[in-house]
Amino acid sequence: MRRTTPEKSPQSVLIVCSNDKSTDFIRSTLNSSDYIPIETTANAGEAKRRLSEKDFDVVIINTPLKDEFGVDLAVDINEKYYCGTMLLVKNDIYEQIAYKTEDFGIFCVSKPITKEFFLRAVRLVSATRNRIKSIEIKTENLKEKMNEIRLVNRAKLLLIEKLSMTEKDAHRHIEKQAMDLCLKKSEIAKRIIITYES
Known part of the structure; x- marks a missing residue:
């Protein structure tokens, strides 16, 4: 018996980024009906406040942030909330940060990054999040x-x-x-x- 594909619902996204140009890049890359709503914040403190008020499917953190680097925020999010977390870090520190965060289930991506690769990475985070959500329901x-x-x-x-x-x-x-x-x-x-x- 063949399984039918469940109807895809849009993923809510929180972008945490201190750089307006990078925020615009991320937002424009995700600009489709697959990612609605897309909300943005410039620092970790504001991100924590938003997450305490509303559930998000995916959180994208572009490091460094104004009030902290971003690793602590990513770890905190993964410990408290059921969402996919992506951390964007500079290529020269990627291995170090990925090593620190992989045990927490944080998806670490090196930058600079192309739109195509970024979108694939977000889809992977989203798919992982959906799988976790399915397990939670079961x-x-x-x-x-x-x-x-x-x-x-x-x-x-x-x-x-x-x-x-x-x-x-x-x-x-x-x-x-x-x-x-x-x-x-x-x-x-x-x-x-x-x-x-x-």
Whole structure:
């Protein structure tokens, strides 16, 4: 069976750059429907404030910044937020910075850089971000399912203890209530727990 490609949604981008000319280069390179909205800031402090107010899919940091070099900001972003982070550094210090940041999952790119290579790098960061987001969603769904199983098992145990039901009858009772009331099994389980544990 062939998988269908999911509909692509635009990626939100935050550009952190102290140089207006470089900001214009980055913005014009990303100027397509794939990257909306594109916001800019000139320093790390402002970038941190924006990130605390709004989620971004990709953050591009053009080093050096006015208030810090940019590595600390990139590390901070990767530790606190779920976004792809790209760090643009001069070619002569690229190896040193890439070595420092690669374990944090920061995508380091040397400059000067062509538009074509820059766009490929942003797409790679974006694709990595999308993969991480997909894993996050699966993890959350799994946590939710595990929580439901715990609640249902606790409720079944209460039905067995308090109403002398068999495990099979308790399970059937919870499923029937969920279907009859159009609720999740976890909601029925919560009601049973509240009723018999209070």
